[in-house]
Amino acid sequence: MLAxxxxxxxxxKARQGGASFAEIYVERWKRRNLRMLNGEVKEATSxxxxxxxxxxxxxTEVVYAYTNDLSxxxxxxxxxxxxxxxxxxxxxDASGKGGLDFRKAVAQGLHSPKIPLTAQDxxxxxxxxxxxxxxxxxxxxxKQVQTQLMEWEQEVLVANSEGVWAHDNxxxxxxxxxxxxxxxxxxxxxxxxxxxxxxxxxxxxxxxxQIGQKAGQQALTNLRAKPAPAGTMPVVVGNAFGGVIFHxxxxxxxxxxxxxxxxxxxSDKLGEKIASDAVTYIDDGTTPHGWGSSEFxxxxxxxxxxxxxxxxxxxxxxxxxxxxxxxGYRPTGSGRRQDYTYAPTSRMRNxxxxxxNTAVADMIASIEYGLYAKDMGGGQVxxxxxxxxxxxxxxxxxxxxRIEEPVRGAMLVGKGPDTIQKIVSVSSDLVTAxxxxxxxxxxxxxxxxxxxxxxxEIVVGGQA
Amino acid sequence: MTYEQARDYLLKKAAxxxxxxxxxxxxxxxFSLRARNGALEEITxxxxxxxxxxxVLQGKAGYAYSEERSPEALxxxxxxxxxxxxxxxxxxxxxxxxGALGQxxxxxxxxxxxxxxxxxxxxxxxQTLRSDSRVKNVMFAGYQETETFxxxxxxxxxxxAYRNGYASIGGSAVMQEGSSIKxxxxxxxxxEFHALDPGQTALDFIExxxxxLGAKPLQTGRYPAYFExxxxxxxxxxxxxxxxxxxxVQEGKSLWAKQMGQRVASEHFTLLDDPTLPKGLASxxxxxxxxxxxxxxxxxxxxxxxFMHNSETAKALGMPNTGNAxxxxxxxxxxASTNMMVEPGSGLQMTRGVILTELMGLHAGVNPVSxxxxxxxxxxxxxxxxxxxxxENFAVAGxxxxxxxxxxxxxxxxxxxxxxxxVGTPMVQVAELSFAGA
Numbered sequence: 024m025l026a027x028x029x030x031x032x033x034x035x036k037a038r039q040g041g042a043s044f045a046e047i048y049v050e051r052w053k054r055r056n057l058r059m060l061n062g063e064v065k066e067a068t069s070x071x072x073x074x075x076x077x078x079x080x081x082x083t084e085v086v087y088a089y090t091n092d093l094s095x096x097x098x099x100x101x102x103x104x105x106x107x108x109x110x111x112x113x114x115x116d117a118s119g120k121g122g123l124d125f126r127k128a129v130a131q132g133l134h135s136p137k138i139p140l141t142a143q144d145x146x147x148x149x150x151x152x153x154x155x156x157x158x159x160x161x162x163x164x165x166k167q168v169q170t171q172l173m174e175w176e177q178e179v180l181v182a183n184s185e186g187v188w189a190h191d192n193x194x195x196x197x198x199x200x201x202x203x204x205x206x207x208x209x210x211x212x213x214x215x216x217x218x219x220x221x222x223x224x225x226x227x228x229x230x231x232x233q234i235g236q237k238a239g240q241q242a243l244t245n246l247r248a249k250p251a252p253a254g255t256m257p258v259v260v261g262n263a264f265g266g267v268i269f270h271x272x273x274x275x276x277x278x279x280x281x282x283x284x285x286x287x288x289x290s291d292k293l294g295e296k297i298a299s300d301a302v303t304y305i306d307d308g309t310t311p312h313g314w315g316s317s318e319f320x321x322x323x324x325x326x327x328x329x330x331x332x333x334x335x336x337x338x339x340x341x342x343x344x345x346x347x348x349x350x351g352y353r354p355t356g357s358g359r360r361q362d363y364t365y366a367p368t369s370r371m372r373n374x375x376x377x378x379x380n381t382a383v384a385d386m387i388a389s390i391e392y393g394l395y396a397k398d399m400g401g402g403q404v405x406x407x408x409x410x411x412x413x414x415x416x417x418x419x420x421x422x423x424x425r426i427e428e429p430v431r432g433a434m435l436v437g438k439g440p441d442t443i444q445k446i447v448s449v450s451s452d453l454v455t456a457x458x459x460x461x462x463x464x465x466x467x468x469x470x471x472x473x474x475x476x477x478x479x480e481i482v483v484g485g486q487a
Numbered sequence: 488m489t490y491e492q493a494r495d496y497l498l499k500k501a502a503x504x505x506x507x508x509x510x511x512x513x514x515x516x517x518f519s520l521r522a523r524n525g526a527l528e529e530i531t532x533x534x535x536x537x538x539x540x541x542x543v544l545q546g547k548a549g550y551a552y553s554e555e556r557s558p559e560a561l562x563x564x565x566x567x568x569x570x571x572x573x574x575x576x577x578x579x580x581x582x583x584x585x586g587a588l589g590q591x592x593x594x595x596x597x598x599x600x601x602x603x604x605x606x607x608x609x610x611x612x613x614q615t616l617r618s619d620s621r622v623k624n625v626m627f628a629g630y631q632e633t634e635t636f637x638x639x640x641x642x643x644x645x646x647x648a649y650r651n652g653y654a655s656i657g658g659s660a661v662m663q664e665g666s667s668i669k670x671x672x673x674x675x676x677x678x679e680f681h682a683l684d685p686g687q688t689a690l691d692f693i694e695x696x697x698x699x700l701g702a703k704p705l706q707t708g709r710y711p712a713y714f715e716x717x718x719x720x721x722x723x724x725x726x727x728x729x730x731x732x733x734x735x736v737q738e739g740k741s742l743w744a745k746q747m748g749q750r751v752a753s754e755h756f757t758l759l760d761d762p763t764l765p766k767g768l769a770s771x772x773x774x775x776x777x778x779x780x781x782x783x784x785x786x787x788x789x790x791x792x793x794f795m796h797n798s799e800t801a802k803a804l805g806m807p808n809t810g811n812a813x814x815x816x817x818x819x820x821x822x823a824s825t826n827m828m829v830e831p832g833s834g835l836q837m838t839r840g841v842i843l844t845e846l847m848g849l850h851a852g853v854n855p856v857s858x859x860x861x862x863x864x865x866x867x868x869x870x871x872x873x874x875x876x877x878x879e880n881f882a883v884a885g886x887x888x889x890x891x892x893x894x895x896x897x898x899x900x901x902x903x904x905x906x907x908x909x910v911g912t913p914m915v916q917v918a919e920l921s922f923a924g925a
Contacts, residue, residue, distance in 0.1 A: 484882020
């Protein structure tokens with residue numbers, strides 16, 4: 024994407040300017056987005072994104088610049104500006120030297136599409152979305168169906184003054200179906216949105232019929248659902264996107280982004296028992312075709328499978344390069360960023376709870392009164408206090424050991440360190456699901472996952 | 488080539504291809520300084536931008552954009568936008584007629600200050616934050632400025648540009664007292680660097696977050712709710728931008744679609760949108776299609792008066808265009824509020840209930856279609872008209888449509904908040920909401 028001589032010159036210039044470490048990140052995206060409503064194309068968009076980020080360390084002080092003028096002169100000017108800027112507001116020194124021997128690593132295509140995006144035309148895509156829409160119309164109450172397809176192709180080059188040179192290609196495809204149901208008392212929605220690091224085989228892996236039907240049924244269920252109850256009670260959290268509970272309650276607290284500053288309630292706890300025995304939590308950047316997978320992270324390090332918690336004991340944090348410098352922990356290939364407009368920081372990739380051995384039926388049977396949170400929406404956390412929340416898209420009351428009537432409109436809230444101690448049991452039916460995760464380095468694709476999990480008590484934010 | 492040259496290239500090429508196009512180019516510059524423990528930990532400097540087109544052919548519209556300005560990239564977006572347009576089945580798409588809108592400078596010398604002054608601002612903010620012994624950790628704190636230059640042009644004669652920008656200080660820190668820990672965040676935004684007051688913003692932060700330490704659980708129940716301006720601004724920005732958007736109305740997603748002129752809120756509630764406010768953070772001379780800025784009353788004393796429109800939604804619904812077209816260079820034409828404002832009232836009388844100081848998880852806990860919301864909250868318990876103690880670990884739930892009708896009073900002071908949009912609102916009192924806690 025950039026000539027080796029240009030990269031060398033930029034890194035050498037930075038080192039001559041006193042930087043202890045220099046990195047250049049270059050990327051080119053091709054993105055396509057197709058939105059349909061009731062069978063008709065509302066908007067089709069295509070785009071090219073192209074830019075570079077130059078990051079310099081002076082010890083643990085960081086200077087970052089980005090631009091989308093990638094001419095050699097512009098990149099050298101940007102680096103010059105950074106060096107001067109740092110000199111202007113920081114302490115200049117001159118320890119750097121040039122001359123680099125890159126160890127070139129190129130992606131092997133571990134997550135490459137089986138059916139490339141070029142294999143079919145746009146008509147093919149429209150037909151698949153129309154199939155999902157037709158399947159979503161499960162009853163006369165379904166008044167509107169919106170479908171959307173996103174295709175992302177990203178080519179990345181990361182090189183740094185330690186000789187790293189990594190070239191990655193990432194293709195991600197996701198489609199959405201949202202059904203709007205209208206009844207006498209108002210409007211409700213249901214949705215489904217599979218996504219992976221794949222091409223058009225997404226439609227084979229998750230058939231439009233299955234996805235459409237799921238969205239339509241969920242909208243109908245919500246239409247007849249009563250308001251959720253309010254108060255503290257036991258909750259069985261469904262598999263797949265249910266994993267968002269751990270993403271918020273636990274995952275974000277294990278990123279060096281907050282751990283390095285001791286701004287996470289779980290800082291300095293390696294080797295300690297922080298969760299119940301039932302919890303083994305893994306962040307895996309290598310899952311074949313995972314939504315959050317890549318061969319290299321956005322700092323050019325090979326991704327890896329990181330066991331974060333094993334049977335309740337904290338084994339590792341998620342560590343990026345700067346986090347590693349600040350804490351002394353070994354980097355785990357977790358440096359990620361939305362795009363060149365953000366400096367990378369430690370982030371989750373594909374993060375999931377390992378399977379346990381409690382049958383879902385036994386979990387439900389053990390509850391006299393509680394909630395079955397079958398499908399989840401997004402959530403949020405404050406790592407400093409551990410206070411987190413996540414929304415329910417589809418839920419049911421558990422009464423006398425049985426799943427009964429549907430309920431809607433409830434958020435679950437708690438404090439992460441408390442909640443992870445209250446995981447009573449984990450089933451064996453692990454499923455993963457895609458999401459977008461927002462943090463300091465922007466919005467990135469991250470997969471969550473879990474089997475069914477039972478929490479002994481959590482606040483359910485329904486109607487009092 | 489420059490953005491202006493790229494715009495002219497696209498207009499000329501489009502004409503040769505028989506395409507009508509609207510070209511929007513945005514260039515931005517960013518400078519930010521993050522402080523930690525008395526030193527700068529991160530400095531960011533950037534210039535970035537892109538160019539996006541809406542192309543219309545045979546009454547069909549398609550979109551494409553590029554951050555590269557080579558002739559090859561621009562030819563690619565013209566071809567893609569044409570192909571994308573032809574996928575549409577309708578034939579009602581059009582580009583609005585327009586004229587010369589002029590060049591405007593909304594920023595002036597607003598960001599003129601030395602790097603040294605900006606550094607002092609970032610460091611001063613962080614230092615004052617750390618001055619309170621209950622502040623255990625500053626996650627991030629600093630100064631940021633953004634300057635943008637937007638250029639618009641179309642085959643229908645629209646032509647104009649404006650320069651805008653703002654400066655801000657903000658951060659997030661963890662405070663602790665005994666075993667009680669709270670993480671807060673705050674941001675202060677201004678059109679002028681010299682309007683920022685880092686010491687005061689830091690002291691406000693300490694006050695806002697510190698008052699939540701020692702929070703107790705809240706008993707589940709139904710209580711009167713007193714929204715501070717920040718949480719109410721977030722909720723109204725999110726719901727208002729959905730329910731009042733001509734696009735949601737046109738697509739049958741807004742429950743207010745058929746309620747024009749009817750009562751949707753209590754008589755205390757008036758909501759408007761005004762991009763013409765001098766120094767308004769979201770003020771601008773014209774919208775993303777070149778429609779001149781105008782003030783629009785959306786809800787007046789509880790009655791629904793207007794939706795927000797762009798040319799497409801206004802035409803489709805047979806209503807006047809309010810100049811609320813929104814588009815980033817990357818996205819399709821939409822509708823968005825500018826400076827949205829809830830009119831202040833005559834003041835609240837607190838008796839017993841919960842002052843809501845922050846709502847969390849709005850993206851997951853608010854359903855704009857049904858109006859149901861259930862979100863995590865932080866707040867203060869009020870007893871006998873006085874703040875008794877802070878409360879935590881609870882969710883507040885209700886239905887937005889019912890809540891608006893149950894607004895019983897509004898505070899006298901308008902405060903501007905940033906997040907999900909720019910909204911000015913006083914404190915808002917709601918007769919009763921549901922609280923789930925212990």
